[in-house]
Amino acid sequence: MKNIVHAFAGSPLDRAGVKRPDAAWIAEQAHSDAARFLPFVDLSAVIHAQDDAADRLLWLSGADLTGNNIATLEDALFLGLNEQNAARFAVSLDSAKDWTDLGRAMDLRTLAVNGTIDASELAIAGQAKSMLEWHKQHGFCARCGTADNVADGGYKRVCPKCERMHFPRVDPVAIMLVTRGDKCLLGRSPHFVPGMYSTLAGFMEPGESIEETVRREVMEESGISCGHVAYHSSQPWPFASSIMIGCIARATSDEINIDPAEIEDARWFDRDEIQSMRERKHPEELTIPFRFAIARHLIRAFLDGWEG
Template sequence: MPGNLDDALGYARSRLVRHSAEREGPLPSPDATEALTVAIAPEGIVLAGNTALLGHGLAPRPADRLLTIYLGEADDRPVFAASLTPEAGARLSEASSFDVVDLRSLASAGRVAPDELGLVATARSLLAWHARHGYCANCGTPTTMAAGGFRRDCAACGTHHFPRTDPVAIMLITYGEACLLGRGPHFQPGMYSCLAGFLEPGETIEDAVRRETYEEAGLRIGAVRYLASQPWPFPSSLMIGCVAESLTDTVRIDAAELEDARWFTREDVAHMIARTHPDGLTTPPPMAIAHLLMRAFVEGRA
């Protein structure tokens, strides 16, 4: 994909150098002078200016941290993620030297560099995983953090639990020179997007595209090809962007899933992206992979 699209796609680039094979030994200290910390309050990501990588003197104090995870390195400096107490989050929200911004807005507004945004997404996803997995799914015993935060261990039954990523197929469906876009009842007025759905156990990406498209729009799909992917930290998904060819143009909407779905020409989608469509129709913002797929269709690359 062209570089400008990569930069616009939220959470897809990261400065993080991961050390997955080295997390069993001694780890750096989050209180070291060279350490950087991504601090996440209940209200959102803590920023100091245009960065979420808080250095010495700005990073939260030990008493303000509920949990600290070692992520890896950035610029040869150790990087940590820390979840803050509600009191610490409220104090930083009121401080003039900090901003607290939710992750979705952070990507849309471009407040931090694209390669920092992916690092912040990793921090947020891991902290959210720990918040939901305090007990062993095998025996119900409380678990403890291990491997710098990339594992939780159960002392009772010996099970190791690892962070999970939920794969989602998101697909631009084409038929001749048109593409199918739909909207859910929760969408902003006038916004249309690509169809999407979670992969099920034992299912290939291609079959997930075919199943979800048939379930939501009643279309039988032929060829499917991969185009791009995007981490989606809400809380921890991977959007797998595909282009698929429909074998028919007869749309039958599942009203439980979609409010509307219809075929659009390249000219239609170009106007939607530019926000000049005569009916006021729009697309998701450039930080979303659906926007990338739709732009690829307009430019003849889908």
Template sequence: MRHAEEVTFGGGGLDRAEDLRRHPEQLAELPVTTLLLWRGKPLMRDGALHVVEGPGFPDLGHPVLIGRRGEAALFARDVSALAVEGADDAVGAFRDPSRQHHPDLPEGCEFVELRQAMVALSPLEAEIAATAKGVLEWHRTHGYCTNCGAATQPGKAGWMRGCAGCGRMHFPRTDPVVIMLITRGNRVLLGRSPAWPEGFFSCLAGFMEPGETLEAAVRRETWEETGIRVGPVRYLASQPWPFPGSLMLGAQGEAVTDDIEIDPEEIAEAIWLEREELLDVFAGTHSWITPAREGAIAHFLLQNWLADRLD
């Protein structure tokens, strides 16, 4: 797909500076800048990421090298322990419009939910934010060795955790997820997860299993969720999705059956939509369906299908 890297979080060109992870003496010679994240929400100001000079709140979290930005080393730091202003019940919700601030930060700086802000960011800023959120979440949930259970400590500028108990090294991982644009003629298959609001539909998706190809996962997940059989499958594009740590593998599958029979444990609803009806959804004029979240690869795939730009 020629437009694949136009997807949000893709094509930013971040210099990840892997060489500096292995050479702390060189890293120590560079000026330091830091992106702060509170409960996974990056610090923003005037619609852009706000990076602070220096280490930020050095007593909180452990800095993770995100890469080089200009002549400086850019780190990310988890400051979730900060007592911020503006924390409420909306934090962590499906749609989180809340914004938090701290009096020690410059005026106008706020912690913003990345899914709310992602389409406003430049490709580089989006890649930086996704990387920071993903790797900090990995640290939060991998404090103990999966081999012996002992506590682990960060290393390699935050891109490894080492176990003092058995010596094993652990590295950040992402979970591969297939997300599929299932079509049959002029129609597309959409589904709604049980946790989603009424009327919110998107492409079907599911985690890949060990020993499974992308094509097999597309066919299996579509069948499990909707009872639809899929024939030819082709890869389209990918998107890092740090909510909390997935790599979305976008594919198109051609359905060979029509009748939907959902598994209610997997999905709440599934529907076929004609192309013309999906146009109404994207225009915001459909009577009851709302489109997939802007910035998500599902929105990207559906939009390109409507524009006949999948090649």
């Protein structure tokens, strides 16, 4: 299998894990003329205003931020160094200030669906959004409740009172295509677009292996039992900050019994039917997810003959 780089993965930035604990180095990077800042408003990226071409991220200079009085360099989160060793940061603009001359706000799901943005820019935007969102929600120490401080350029927070360190969280989600010979199991959640069927998925819980999460979630949602579970690939998913762990699992039973609290339908599909969904030629107008979702690639692996 060739090495798959999913949407939101493949950032070209060097996260500089050795250098970033040095606060003076971070400050020097932020004040460098070569530094650029990726602006967000309410967790949507502010991108270039032109709407007649591909979506492009808007990289502001420190002078753009301070000159317009829309953010301070000290509040920027360090993302990494580009290939020219220039620092890249994420910054939340003050939504009360007028930033609308700079560009237009676009949420990351729309950016991904549009599919015109450069893949490496989408990966950087995903990292930025996940980090900004975590800091927005973690201003206080989870152990003692004291207001804590940003450290390592934003890769951690440290409590000044109890010295507890807190790290940006990543929530693991198992997402699995279930196969049964020449059929695969897809389901639909009530919030999907009409007609779309996708792979089942669920958050991992403490004390579970990935294989155990896969078998539990498939049983809970569809009543199908699974045996062998194979790892396929993974995808960072910035809603809010998950890692989608893509697997292909072999079912050991046939009879579907859905949990209506989780999904509204699940069915077995054969390869011909999946192919028609992929080509948008299905007689019931059923479809599979967009290309930016790992689910589509798991379904594609099944079409290519992988049964887990």
